[in-house]
Amino acid sequence: MSSIENFNNTYRDSSLVPLSEEYLELIFKWRNSSRVRENMFNSTELKWEDHLQWFDNLKKQENKFHYVFLHNKTPKGFLSFHRAHEIENSLNWGFYLGNSNEKKGLSYLMGMLGLDLAFNIIKVNEIYAQVLENNFKSFRYHLQLGFNLESKELYSKNEKNYYLFKYNKNNWEFKRNMIEENLKELFNEIFLYRK
Structure with a gap:
């Protein structure tokens, strides 16, 4: 599990x-909701014992990073990274908000925090995202955050088709402020700075 402290x-x-x-x-409840499961490669409902085993295994793995996203000190989402073994100095990411009725824009705030963390603290060069072909919201989300679609071709895993997105650190450094400004216009209630 990651030794990186709160970000x-x-x-x-x-x-x-x-x-x-x-x-x-809380993560167990979120992960087993039909809304989250239908957008995962493994869409089976987890048993509590399997969830505990998964958490125990995380403690032994240095190539995975799992975070809870807090907003106003309240858990709102889950974000994870794991090393993309086939590509040096890169991560795959996955995430979800716990509830579907959260404020608009909250997922983008979580995403920006995650990208800042991966590129500036964990210090990777690339982040990859696998988006199931029928998950149109996630497809649009990744484009709005500035990810590039690797190919119009679909990939396959666990008998599910997905699109592969990629972000590299140089693009994030170049695009970050512009994306932030665009998101502020769309979701100004969320993208307010501390005074």
């Missing part, structure tokens, strides 16, 4: 905190 940025009361036992039950 905060300049947005009002938002942070990524390493996954701990305190959040296990």
Whole structure:
């Protein structure tokens, strides 16, 4: 599990905190919701024992990073990275908000925190995202955050088709402020700075 401590940025009361036992039950509930499962490669409902085993295994793995996204000190989402073994100095990411009725724009704030963390703290060069072909919201989300679609061809995994997106650090450094400004216009209630 990651040794990186809580990651905060300049947005009002938002942070990524390493996954701990305190959040296990909540993450289990979120992960087993039909809304989250239908957009995962493994869409089977988890048993509590399997969830605990998964968490125990994380403690032994240095190539995976799991965070709970807090907004106004309240858990709102889950974000994970794991090393893309076939590509040096890169990560795959995955994430979800816990509830579907969160404020508009919250997922983008979580994404920006995650990209800042990956590129500036974990220090990777590339982030990859695998988006299931029928997950149109996630497809649009990745484009709005500035990811590039690697190919119009679909890939396949666990008998599910997906699109592959990629972000490299140089692009993030170049695009970050512009993306932030665009998101502020769309979601100004979320993208307010601390005073």
